[in-house]
Amino acid sequence: MSSAPTPPPSFEQCLKRLEAIVTELERADLPLEDSIRLFEEGMALSHDCRRQLDEAEAKIEILMKRNGGLQAEPFELKDE
Numbered sequence: 548m549s550s551a552p553t554p555p556p557s558f559e560q561c562l563k564r565l566e567a568i569v570t571e572l573e574r575a576d577l578p579l580e581d582s583i584r585l586f587e588e589g590m591a592l593s594h595d596c597r598r599q600l601d602e603a604e605a606k607i608e609i610l611m612k613r614n615g616g617l618q619a620e621p622f623e624l625k626d627e
Contacts, residue, residue, distance in 0.1 A: 558599045561592045568592070 556564070568589045572582060 555595070558596060561596045561599075565589055565592050565596070 568585050571577065572585055572589075577585075
């Protein structure tokens with residue numbers, strides 16, 4: 548009997564883990580090996596977050612085109 552594959556973490560879960568990794572990396576007493584492991588995990592999570600954001604942006608552009616004939620424009624975050 549095989550179990551169903553675990554779904555990938557949500558964007559919010561990835562972000563929460565990234566925040567925890569940053570907190571851990573800021574510790575002065577963290578061994579180098581642990582720092583490297585956490586950095587690698589953080590880079591993978593960052594890549595996954597970027598992928599999820601790109602997918603969401605593409606879906607929004609499709610919906611905009613479909614529902615109102617609006618011109619899709621690239622989404623840019625404004626610095627606050």
